[in-house]
Amino acid sequence: MTSTFLHEDKNVPPDEPVERDAPLCDCGQQMWLVRVDTQLSDGGTRSTYDYECGSCGAKRSLRTVSEVIKPPSVVAVE
Numbered sequence: 740m741t742s743t744f745l746h747e748d749k750n751v752p753p754d755e756p757v758e759r760d761a762p763l764c765d766c767g768q769q770m771w772l773v774r775v776d777t778q779l780s781d782g783g784t785r786s787t788y789d790y791e792c793g794s795c796g797a798k799r800s801l802r803t804v805s806e807v808i809k810p811p812s813v814v815a816v817e
Contacts, residue, residue, distance in 0.1 A: 762799060764792035770799060783807050 761770050770790035777786045783806040790799045 761790060762801070764795065764797050764799075766792060766795045766797070768792055768794045770797075781807065 761772060764770050770792050772788060773791045774789040775786060776789075777784060783804060786803045788801045788803070790801070791797070
C-alpha cells in the first residue's frame, strides 16, 4: 500500500495496525480491538473495549470511566 499524508515517505503495512494499548492474551499474542462501545452522559464518559485474540480466539473486555471536567467558576471582580 502506498503512503498517505499521515505517513509521509513510509509504507503502510497491508495487515491491520497494532493497537498500542491492546492487552496480551494468555497465549502470548497481542489481542485485536474488535469493538468500542462509548456512552456519554452528564456524569462522564464510559467506554467498553472488546478484544479478541487472533490465534486462540480468547475474548476480553476492558471498561474505562472518565468524569466530566467542569470549567472553573466565574467570580465577578469589582
